Amino acid sequence: MTNAEPSAAALDAYRGVLPYIADWVAYKVWQLRVPGVQVAVGYQGEVVWSAAYGYADVEAGRRLTEHDLFRIASHSKTFTATALMLLAERGQLRLDDTVGTYVPALVDAGSPIADATVRELMEHGAGVLRDGLDGDYWSLARPFPDEDELLALVLDQGSKVPVGSSFNYSNLGYSLLGMVVAAVSGRPYNDYVREEIIEPLGLRDTGPDWDPTRADDFVVGYTGFHVDRTRSRLPHVDTRAMASATGFHGTAEDLVRYFSAHVIGQGELLSDHAKRQAQRRAWTAEDDPASRGYGMGFIVDRVAGHDVRGHSGGFPGHITQSLFDPTSSLVISVMTNAAAGPATLLAQGILRLLDAAADTAAPGDALSDAPDDVDVDTLTGRFANPWGVADIARIGDRLLEIDPSAPGPLDSVTRLTVTGPDTVRMSSGNRFGSVDEDIRYTRDDDGTVTAIRAGGGMSMTPWAVPGDESPAVAAGLA
Template sequence: MSTTADHPVAPEAAPTPAVPGSDDLATRTETIRSAAGYLAQWVSTQAAHLRVPGVQVAVRSGGELVLDLAVGVADVTTGEPLRTDHLFRIASHSKTFTGTAVMQLLEAGRLRLDDPLAQHVPELADAEVGAATVRELLGHQAGVVRDGVHADFWQLEYAFPDRERLLAVAREEGAVLGRNEHFKYSNIGYGLLGLVVEAASGQPYADYVHEHVVAPLGLTRTGAELDPSRADEYAAGHTGLLPGETQRLTVEHVDTRALAAATGFYSTAAELSAYGDAHCFGDDRLISDGSKRLMQRLESVVTHDGTEQGRYGVGMEVRTIGARDLVGHSGGYPGHITRTYVDPKDRLVVTVLTNAVDGPAEQIAVGLLGLIDTALAPSTVPPRPADAPPLDAFAGRFAALWGLQDLVVLGDRLVLVRPTLPDPRASLEELEVLDGLRLRLPARTSFGPTGEVVHLERGPDKAVTSVRIGGMTAWPVEEFLARRPAMTRVGDPRVGP
């Protein structure tokens, strides 16, 4: 670390080579599995740093669950530790289940994507929204109101709409924009798609998705709506923290009724990642690859004031992160924020569930993808000398007055990471091993100590006892904490090291 204008500057991030598909699936999975310990440590650090009550994470590669993690608490009022089997409300992830159900019914010849809504929901035959097609509703291109003129059910002021209320909103408030005029996200639209699924299948929505989407995958902790019989299995939701606040309130779980197809589902990170894996190519348990391509096809690019806000397909969000073309969805439910990313070609799934309105699910998921791709990327530095210690002999967490820094082995690379930054790649550097006591930062354009030697000290047991980067020393956390008081006051005058 160096300083500019009297402020510390982290080393500039090294470019990460494109990595998806760079090795065979078994090799990629083995590499990610080997990195899982640090992925868990990084998530735990993020959760503690951001003061989120609890985080549940799953990483799945090639169908294998390589990380299944829970950190923090399920309920701040009781202090109950969060477990990997706690249930979370996954909110708008529900839309992907609805999209999958629609594709199944399409494949079965029970509906067509260009069917008008009123064909399946005749109560809307005389309503403007009744002309919207199934595909337009799936892609949020039907111009339908988002939640209705009165939507404080999202703040538990009153119950979520039942079927009668949903149809009334659709008739009286539903048409806001012209069809295909703009991308317009709509929970009401997906509630109406739930009615389409019911009409085309002849089953209640929850029964259909359980029988045809949940059960075929062997999922036992996933369902379309709040299950009161499992009340003690849910992680509590929590309010966000306004500026200056330190206390959170718990938020009661409620039935989303006719909006279950838009936002009612519950699951765990592990099971949601298993569902995401079924959307990878070559897996025909739910829908064909042709239907997957349709769901994952880019339909809309969402911009605001010239800045891209997101992309959407047909029932799934679409995004490129690094070299990966990803699909998936986010979810926002009172007290829970969630995110899943799926690389359907490389069979990689990352799911992050948080139990607070301000939960950093997106940030953690993107960070995990960055660390995974760092592990998969080939080394960019010369091989270590034959007489140097193995890479893991350099690994550890070190602290200085300016914060934490990790030396960690990811794949076949020794890298430097600042674990409290929102994007781990923002400070990531691959280190060249010179010998057992010296490493070197890459030589390139940077505000940091580019090209400089990193000096280490080791104890009698050969463990690293200090790391000096850019001339500034960091120690294992416990030793740093013992030293820190002396760093906050001017003592006796000292000259030189």
């Protein structure tokens, strides 16, 4: 964050923009008809914001809370990688040991995967088939594989390219790594990650697989709008031998605490040396060397000027996304309980808004230079007319007009200059709009804004996300 304030001032800027972020997320949940969304933001090791929108169970009318449990799917890989780094730091394995050392069935079958190193498997560089020739367990057409079935999937044409030749994301590969953790530690994989990662970090709402004893705490997952205009419920299932690749459950708050422990200089679980090893880009997913890539259990990406780490997760009825800046300590986690849920869109939008708030060198006129007789907060709000919706929002020391219906909050903004108690100038932005014209406010006798006359001279009136809509309609179930 080259233009961001030092940490204390950045935290103040983050706190100042969080009310607008909460409104933006609420609009996206309503616009996209997502059953439920859980969000948390962390900074310097602390959770600074946590919120829940919509429903954990739409049909039952159960509102979502910050402590309801989501299936976090491929976030599981970061826990598996953390377990392996712990074992390596404790001298119980070397990352360059071969996988066959700990999974002798691969050696016995003559699989080339036996000669891959633990490191190569962690980096998805071992050439392992993604999910097997029969991956219909992902569609819940059959149970997830047990250990014998997993090995059968791996050995049935499971080596698709030579070891070390390219990046090939593989759930089977990370399932094998769960077997490595168990073999090295002498404990079942689920027990090891609970005892060595989850409990030391105090993650009370996190676990390595479906937990029937907490069934009432889990959200219901729903289908997407791929081939239907309404959503349907999906059941929870045990992922069995694939827990180390995709089984975990958790909350946005717990994931913020967990990833905060992976920030350089924070947490006591791993050394900074181990963190840097795991978070270093080993491969890119596309030909562009600057594209999104992978380290050891962590996705490596660049978003809004940040080099970020983290992971996404896709499970039947659940899409999740967490990202963190390993140097600034900013952490964002978003949970959604629908197929194709907008978790990545929301997480990246939140990051961009936080960044913009903390950027003291952002373009546009500073609100600190506004006329003394103007209360800037009375100029903000959400307004609508038949042509669209516009948010006038305070983002750091700037006033912006934002289209909340756009995919990202800063995709197309107009920068505003405060010129008086009831006027702001559209000072810069897309000149197909109304740049260099004024937005004029109309108020009632007590000063409440009743309308604005905005782009094209058209009136817009205050608007809020409907609160009386039926849960089924709001969530796309009717």
